[in-house]
Amino acid sequence: xxxxxxxxxxxxxxxxxxxxxxxxxxxxxxxxxxxxxxxxxxxxxxxxxxxxxxxxxxxxxxxxxxxxxxxxxxxxxxxxxxxxxxxxxxxxxxxxxxxxxxxxxxxxxxxxxxxxxxxxxxxxxxxxxxxxxxxxxxxxxxxxxxxxxxxxxxxxxxxxxxxxxxxxxxxxxxxxxxxxxxxxxxxxxxxxxxxxxxxxxxxxxxxxxxxxxxxxxxxxxxxxxxxxxxxxxxxxxxxxxxxxxxxxxxxxxxxxx
Numbered sequence: 073x074x075x076x077x078x079x080x081x082x083x084x085x086x087x088x089x090x091x092x093x094x095x096x097x098x099x100x101x102x103x104x105x106x107x108x109x110x111x112x113x114x115x116x117x118x119x120x121x122x123x124x125x126x127x128x129x130x131x132x133x134x135x136x137x138x139x140x141x142x143x144x145x146x147x148x149x150x151x152x153x154x155x156x157x158x159x160x161x162x163x164x165x166x167x168x169x170x171x172x173x174x175x176x177x178x179x180x181x182x183x184x185x186x187x188x189x190x191x192x193x194x195x196x197x198x199x200x201x202x203x204x205x206x207x208x209x210x211x212x213x214x215x216x217x218x219x220x221x222x223x224x225x226x227x228x229x230x231x232x233x234x235x236x237x238x239x240x241x242x243x244x245x246x247x248x249x250x251x252x253x254x255x256x257x258x259x260x261x262x263x264x265x266x267x268x269x270x271x272x273x274x275x276x277x278x279x280x281x282x283x284x285x286x287x288x289x290x291x292x293x294x295x296x297x298x299x300x301x302x303x304x305x306x307x308x309x310x311x312x313x314x315x316x317x318x319x320x321x322x323x324x325x326x327x328x329x
Contacts, residue, residue, distance in 0.1 A: 106150040108158075114296070114324025116140035119170035120202050120237075120304045120316040128180070128313065133173040138203065142166030142322060148214055158214040160224060168318055169203035169236075178251050182311035183241060183264040185256065191311055193251045196244010196258060204272060204304070205234035210280060222284040228298065230276040237305070238267040271309040276300050276318065290329060296322040 117137045146162030176198050182191045212226030242263035246256040258264065282296030300318035 106155065108148040108150070108328055110144075110146050110148070110162075110292070110326045110328045112142075112144045112146070112292075112294070112324055112326035114142045114144070114166075114294075114322040116142060116166070116168060116320045116322050118168070118318070118320030119172070120168075121319055122314045122316055126314045128176050128178055129174050130177055131175040133175060133197065134171075136171040138169040138171055140167045140169050140320075142324070144210075144326075146210070150216075156216045158216070160210070160212045160214050160226075162210045164208040164210060164228075165205070165233075166208055166230075167203065167205045168320060169201075171199070171201050173197060173199045178247075180311065180313040181241065181266060182268075183246065183266050185246075185264055190246075190248055192246055192248040192253060194241050194244060194246045196241060198239060198241050200239040201236065202304075203234075203236040204232060206230040206276065207233055208276075212280070212282075220286050222286075223282070224284070225281040226279065228278055228280055230278075232272060232274045232276070235269050235272040237269050237272050238265065240265045266311075268305065268309070268311065271305045271311075273302065273304055273306055276302060276304070278302075278318065282322075284326075286328075290327055292326045292328060294322075294324055294326065296324075298322065 119135070119137070142164055143166075144162050144164035146160050148158045148160040150158040175196070177195045178193045179195070179198060181194055181198070182189050183194070208228050208230040210226060210228040212224040214222055214224040216222050240263045242258050242261065244258055246258065246264070247253045248256065278298060278300035280296055280298040282294055284292045284294045286292050298318070298320050303315035304318055305312065305316060
């Protein structure tokens with residue numbers, strides 16, 4: 073009996089060691105075989121914008137994309153035998169921002185006046201400053217067209233980590249409550265500020281499409297377009313009459329290994 077128990081214990085130990093070794097080899101093979109890793113940096117041009125130009129916005133006086141940067145690490149698993157198709161997952165820290173000045177008419181907004189918030193309709197010049205930072209997780213399908221070119225597309229999911237959405241109105245008049253309410257005139261450089269930072273949505277999701285060109289063995293250049301499906305402001309926020317979406321062109325470079 074003692075010999076049988078010893079034999080069973082020895083067999084169990086050998087089986088456990090073999091299973092652990094097999095598991096380690098499987099894990100190592102998965103993360104090394106047919107895998108490609110990248111680190112990337114990009115500059116973004118775009119902004120928080122409605123789809124189409126609302127009738128309230130009569131003229132865009134100026135636009136500044138500001139310094140909007142992104143830093144990403146990703147991994148691609150080639151799933152087809154010819155390594156033409158792959159799945160890519162990544163993590164990215166990115167800023168999205170803009171500064172604009174626009175001439176508006178009967179533009180619904182909320183301003184700070186006499187230490188209180190006043191909602192109404194403004195006609196004149198509006199400046200908007202947006203600067204938000206996100207942690208994003210893109211998931212994409214990748215197609216290798218040639219040794220030099222890859223195309224990819226998929227979804228991203230973003231969490232807000234820093235937020236700023238503010239500005240001011242000037243050179244016009246503000247109607248309190250309704251388009252024919254009491255008038256407040258802003259002239260000779262006078263202005264009233266607004267701050268909607270607390271209304272920036274904490275979760276964003278959308279899609280991205282891009283292409284990569286391998287410049288050298290390890291270096292790539294890429295353009296990428298991203299579009300946010302949901303608006304950047306909370307859905308119950310009613311001091312702007314239209315939805316605004318994050319729409320950006322990202323231009324950057326990467327190192328693959």
